[in-house]
Amino acid sequence: MSLSTPKPPSTHWRLRLHEIIFEADTPAGKAFDIILIGSILVSVIIVMLESIGRVRAVYGDELHLAELFFTVLFTVEYLLRLISVKRPLRYAGSFFGIVDILAILPTYLSLFVPGTQYLFTIRILRLLRIFRILKLSAYLSEATILTSALRASRRKISVFILTVLSLVVVLGSLMYIIEGEENGFDSIPTSIYWAIVTLTTVGYGDLSPQTPLGKALASLVMIMGYGIIAVPTGIVTVELSQAALKLKQAVSSQSCPSCGAEGHDFDAVFCKYCGTHL
C-alpha cells in the first residue's frame, strides 16, 4: 500500500492503522498480530482456569479481573478495526467480524446472565488468523484445497447425512421397542442417540443392548456402520484428489502461441481451440 500522492492527515492514520491491524507483512503489522494471538491464547486459558472449581475458589477474583481486562482490550481492538476499514458494516458482517464481536459479548452478557462468560472461549476461533503470520500463501492454498474439496462434496454429504438421519430414526425406534425402558432405552430420542453413538463407532457404553435380540440388531448396525463410515471418507478423498489435480493442471498448462489458450493436455500436439501446432 505504497501511495505516492499526498493524503489528508485523517486518512493517513487510518491507512497506517489498517496496515498495522490487518496486514502481516510489515514489522508493525506482524508485531501486532503476534501480540494479538498471545492475548487470545492467554485470555482463553484464563477462562479455562476460571472454570476449574479449585482454581476459581483461590484465584477467582484475579481471574475475573484479568478477563475483564482482556474484554476491554478486545473491545478497543474491535472498535479500532471498525474505524480503520472503509466499510465497517461489511467487516462487521464478515466471518472474522462476527467472531470478533462474539469474542467480546459474553463478558458483557455475563453481567446479566451468570455463567455465559464461558462462551468467551469462542474467541479461540480468532486463532485461525495465525495462518496470516505463518507462511501465508502456502497455508492458504492448502486451506483452499481442503475447503473447496468440502464444498464440492457438500451435496453428496447432505444426501448422505439425510439418509443416515432417516436410518438412525428407524433403528432407534426398533431398538426402543426391542430393549424398552427397563434397559435404559427409555424413549425414542434416547434410542436415536444410541444409534448415532453406535453408527459413528463412538460407542460410549452408557447405553448398550442387554437382550439377545438387541445385541443382534446392534451387531447388524455396527457392521452397517463399517460400510457407512466408508462413504464420507470416500467422498472427501475423491474430492481432495480432484481438487489437487485441478490445482496441478492449472499450473502445468502451456499457452498456445497463436490464440494464447491454456489448459492443454500434456500429450497435446495441436492447440485444441484453434488448431495451431503447439
Next chain:
Amino acid sequence: MSLSTPKPPSTHWRLRLHEIIFEADTPAGKAFDIILIGSILVSVIIVMLESIGRVRAVYGDELHLAELFFTVLFTVEYLLRLISVKRPLRYAGSFFGIVDILAILPTYLSLFVPGTQYLFTIRILRLLRIFRILKLSAYLSEATILTSALRASRRKISVFILTVLSLVVVLGSLMYIIEGEENGFDSIPTSIYWAIVTLTTVGYGDLSPQTPLGKALASLVMIMGYGIIAVPTGIVTVELSQAALKLKQAVSSQSCPSCGAEGHDFDAVFCKYCGTHL
C-alpha cells in the same frame, strides 16, 4: 404431461391428481410436497414425544389423537396415490409404495398389539422424497453416483463381510474359551457380539477382557481391525472415484473425424493429435 387430445373428464382429474401428488415442478405439486413433508416431520415428532414417559403421562391422550389424525390423513393420501397412477399394484410394490403402506400400518396394528405404534417412525423414510423438491437433478445425480458406487462394490463388500463374519465367529469362540463366563463372556454369541463391537472400533466397554491373555488377544484383534476397517473404505473410495470418472467420460467421448482419436475435452474444437476441426 401436456396432452393436446381431448380427454374424458374422469381421466382428466386423475391426470390432475397425479400431477399434484407425484410431480414437484408445478406450484400445486410443490405445495403438496411441502405440506406432506411437514406432516411427516410433525407426525414423527409426535411419535417420539409419545415415547417419552413424562410427556406421555401429561399429553398422552392429545398425542394419541394427533397420531390417529395423521394416520387417517396418510391413509387418504395413500388411497389417492393408488387411484391416480395407471398401475396401482406396480406402485404398491415399489420402494416408496412399500414405505407408504408401512407408514400407516403400525397405528392400525397398535389397536391389536400395544407398542407397535412406535414402528410408525418408519415413515421418516418418506422424507427421502425431499430431494424431489430441492434442486432435483443435481441431488439425484449425486445420489446416483453414491448408489452406483455402492452397487458396483457390492460383490467386494459381500466377500469382505463374509470373511469378517467368519473371523468374528472364530475370535468370539477363542475369547469365550479364554475369558469364560466369570468375566462376562457367558456364551459364544455374546463373545461374537464382543468381537463385532471391537473389530468395528465401537468399543462400548460393557464387555471387556479381564485376563492378561484375553487382553493380548483383544489387542491383536484391534490392530487387525485397523487393517480391516481400511478395506471397505478403500473399496468405496475406488468405486466412487471410478463412478465419478465414468460420469465425466460418458459425456465427453467424441472421436476425431480425421484421425479417429478420442478422449477430447468438453471444450475442444480441434483434435489435439492431428489438428482437424472436430
Next chain:
Amino acid sequence: MSLSTPKPPSTHWRLRLHEIIFEADTPAGKAFDIILIGSILVSVIIVMLESIGRVRAVYGDELHLAELFFTVLFTVEYLLRLISVKRPLRYAGSFFGIVDILAILPTYLSLFVPGTQYLFTIRILRLLRIFRILKLSAYLSEATILTSALRASRRKISVFILTVLSLVVVLGSLMYIIEGEENGFDSIPTSIYWAIVTLTTVGYGDLSPQTPLGKALASLVMIMGYGIIAVPTGIVTVELSQAALKLKQAVSSQSCPSCGAEGHDFDAVFCKYCGTHL
C-alpha cells in the same frame, strides 16, 4: 474333466468322487456343496447353542450327540477328500486342508481336555467355500483384487505396524508413570493395552485417564490416532485402486499384429516393442 480314453474302474470312482467333492459345476457337485454348507452352518449353530448356559442345562445331551454326529460326518468327508485327490499330503497341507482337519480335531480333543469343543467353530472358515457355489469367477476375481491389494501393501503395513507397536510401548510406559497403579494402570502391559484401545479408537472405557496430565497425554494420543488410522486406509485404498487399474489395463490391451506383444496404452499408434504400426 471329460476324458475319452477308458479308465480302470478304481480310477473311475476316484474321478467321480473328486468331481462330486471338489467341483461345483455338475449337479452332483453342487448338491454336495450345498449340503456341506448347510451341515457346517448347523454344526456351528449347535456349538454356539451349547455354549449358552441355559440351553446347555436343558438340551445338553442332545446337542452333544448332534455335535458328535457332525464330527463323524466331517471325519468321513475329510477321509473321502484325501482319497479322492492325487496328492493327499499336498491337500492336507493346503489352507482348506488345514481348516478341514482343524474342523474335526476339537471334538476328539475335548474327550481329553474339556472345553476345547468350542474351538469347533473354526469350521466356520470352511464356509469361505461358499464362493465356489455362487457365481464363481466373478466373486473370485473380486477376492483376488482384495487379496492382491493386501499382499502388495504387506510391506508398507508391516513398517506401519512395527512403528505403531513401538509407539504404543512408549505411550503405555509414559501413561504407567503418569497415572500409576491407583488409577488402574497397574503395569506397563496393561498400559500398552490401554494405548492400543485408544489409538485404534475402540475406547472401551474399562481404563481411562483420571489425572489432568494423563487426560492431556490421552488427548494427544487420540489426535495422533486420527492421523495414524488414516495411514492403513490410505495404503489399502491406493493398492486397491492400482489393483483395479491393473486388472482393467490387462483387459483393454491390444496385441501387436507383427510381434504379438500386448499391454499397449490406449493412445499408442505404434507397437512399443517392435515399432510396427498397430
Next chain:
Amino acid sequence: MSLSTPKPPSTHWRLRLHEIIFEADTPAGKAFDIILIGSILVSVIIVMLESIGRVRAVYGDELHLAELFFTVLFTVEYLLRLISVKRPLRYAGSFFGIVDILAILPTYLSLFVPGTQYLFTIRILRLLRIFRILKLSAYLSEATILTSALRASRRKISVFILTVLSLVVVLGSLMYIIEGEENGFDSIPTSIYWAIVTLTTVGYGDLSPQTPLGKALASLVMIMGYGIIAVPTGIVTVELSQAALKLKQAVSSQSCPSCGAEGHDFDAVFCKYCGTHL
C-alpha cells in the same frame, strides 16, 4: 568401504568397528545387529515384567540386576558407536543418537528419581533399526513413501489440526455450560477432553452427556466427527497415491529422440507415437 590404500592401525580398528556396528551387509555386522535387537527386546520385556506388581514382589531383585546389566551393556555400545564414527557429535544429535542416549539415561536417572526406570522402554524405538537387517532397500523405499507422503501432507494436516483444536475448545465450553459440574463436566479442560474423545470416535464413556440438550449436541458432534475423520484419511490417501506415482514416474521418464514424446513405459523399446527406436 573397501579401501585399497594402507591405513594406520588405529584407523583400521575404527573402520572395522564401524563396519560391525553400523553396517548390516557383512556377517559380523548382521550378527551384531541380531544380538542387539535380541538384547533390546529382552531388556524391554524385563522392564515390563518389573512393572507388574506380583512379578516385582517375587523377582524384583533379579529383574533389577538384569536391567542394570543391560544398561551397562548399552552404555558400552553407545560409547563404541561414538568412537567408531568420524563425527561423534553429529551422531549424538541424530534421531538414533538421541534414542540411544535416551535408552540408557532412565536407569541412571532412577538412582535419584525412583520410578523413572520405566521410561527405559523408550529403547523400543531402537527396534526400528530392524529394517536394516530385513531386506533393506525394499522396506526403506516403502518407509520413504510413507514418510514423504506424511511430510507432503504436513501443512494440510496442521491446518486441519488447528481447526479441530479450535472446534474442540468451543464445543467443550458449550458442553460445560449445558451439562455442568453435576454431570461430570466439571471444567472446560475436562469438557475439551470429552470433545476430543468424542470427535475422534474413541468414546471411553467415562464422561457422557446426561441432559437431553447435551445428548443432542453430542449427536451433532458425532455426525460432524464423521466428516472430520474423513479429512486426514483423504489427505493421506491422496498424498500416498501421489508419492507412489512420483516414485514410478521418476524412474520411467525417457523422451523419444525423434519426436521428443515422454511417458513411455519401462519396457518400451520404440516410441509409441512415432515408432522411432528409443
